[in-house]
Amino acid sequence: MAMGETISTASARLTALNWGKTLAWAVPMMLLTALLMAGGPNLPTDPRRLIPLVAVWLFANFLFIRMVRTRKTDRYRAPYFIAIALGFVLSFVPNLLEVRGNMALTAEDMLLGKTPFCHVVIPMTLIPAALTRTIIFPGSILGQFAGIAQMFALWIGFSLILGRGWCSWGCFFGGLDEFFSRLARRPVIRHIAQRWTYLPYAVLAVVVVTAAWEMEPTYCMWLCPFKTVTEYPQVDSVTRAVQAVIFVSLFVGLVVVLPVLTKRRTQCGLFCPFGAFQSATSWLTAVRVRVNQGVCKECGKCARGCPQFSLPAEAPSRGRPDLSCSKCGKCVDNCPTGAIHFHVCGSGGNANAGVARMLFIFPSFLFMGVFGAGMIQGGLYRLLLLVTTGSLIK
């Protein structure tokens, strides 16, 4: 039975989905992404805005069609995910330079609530919000751009849909270390002790407690590597200078150097407190990754390739990855026997693994495609501005 299942599953995985079924999934995606990306009937008239919009729609739907037809999830998820992060940085920083003249966040900006809110702050705000009904972040509750309530609403929604899947399908920072983790052909550092995978939970505990105690988002003030490529408090004191050094060191170490050396997403898997926090929402999601022990040959390809250290050696015998699994799909793509598969909660075995996969990738890709579209378009717009005017800023 197991051998028969192995052969049929593996051969099904190698066969491309026929065009009829592919289009049955792809056409709704094309229509929905067109509707949501355009944001209304009036398309932009400026070609520097229109071209990125059309290009991103084509890019997203090309990847989705390939994802459906080839049955490869991670291979066609990663390019869009990386493009989101690069587009985010490429649009966010020039925008800051236009609005503020530099990347530094002044005391005035913080006092007037002009700091864009990001999802990483959420775990730190929950205890103070519950006990004092206040948000310990210098943003605005209903801001025009990245307001606190908008980000919370998004977070609640994506947690129900994706759980920890946010880290591979939505996070606009995660694509940076994913990008660097794919640069080298082979890893220089192959083994990382399992104990390091507990570090994000320790970081989470420390920042949640210190934020509640200090009534300020301590991770943002002291430990966020992505301050280096977004915005940072103006360096006007020794404390601020120390914070800036920490931001840059963590960015270089965790987002650039270690991902290149290990071919893993070290910031996401070994440090990010939001990722650790988000693991707790994985039980909310309908589709999860499972290992069919009867089919698994224990070749270890899944564990070696897992970018977030979610598949320790004992995972196949346990039948599932760790809670930290962000459902990137790399292990599913890598598995030669189809033992690792997407699985709908409550259904048994991997008989309907194909259906489960589609029920996962459709909402996930729709979320990623639409949520990230504006960032990629923003990045392309800046590149077009550079080509046409010689400058990234107007």
Add this chain to the structure above:
Amino acid sequence: MSTVRKFLGYSWAVLTIPLVLVLFFGLNSWAKLLAQSTGVRVSPWMTGGEIVRTLPHEGYETRIHRPVFDGLLGPRARGFVQVDWVVVPPATKLPERIGEEIDYDDDGVADFAVELNSKANRAALKPLQPAVLGCERVILLKNGRVLRVDLKRKP
């Protein structure tokens, strides 16, 4: 039982597709609903707290915020009071030097005297009662200056 679980699992998986649409189409409405239903606001440690008094002057006004001692489980031992000096049109800038005595707790007795040099963005503080500890740096606004004065809570 397993059939029920399977049905619930597939139903939830299918429902996530319209959920994405509902999430994006109604994001601003969800955000407003969330803000209104929870009643959360930005921490006074960030905003400076509510303005409780405004003192008009020639070409500018002094805004005194409520003292902020808000803590997680109750008032903290240390906090601050924020004072803003804001230009009032038709004036275009603050006077170069502003000297003022501030009664932040409105008990009729001045609590500290402050000398603001708006050109150099410096302030000199003279505590007039022991609860006033000192002041932080002057924050530059487009239309004024802000000073936070550190306080300890009165018994």
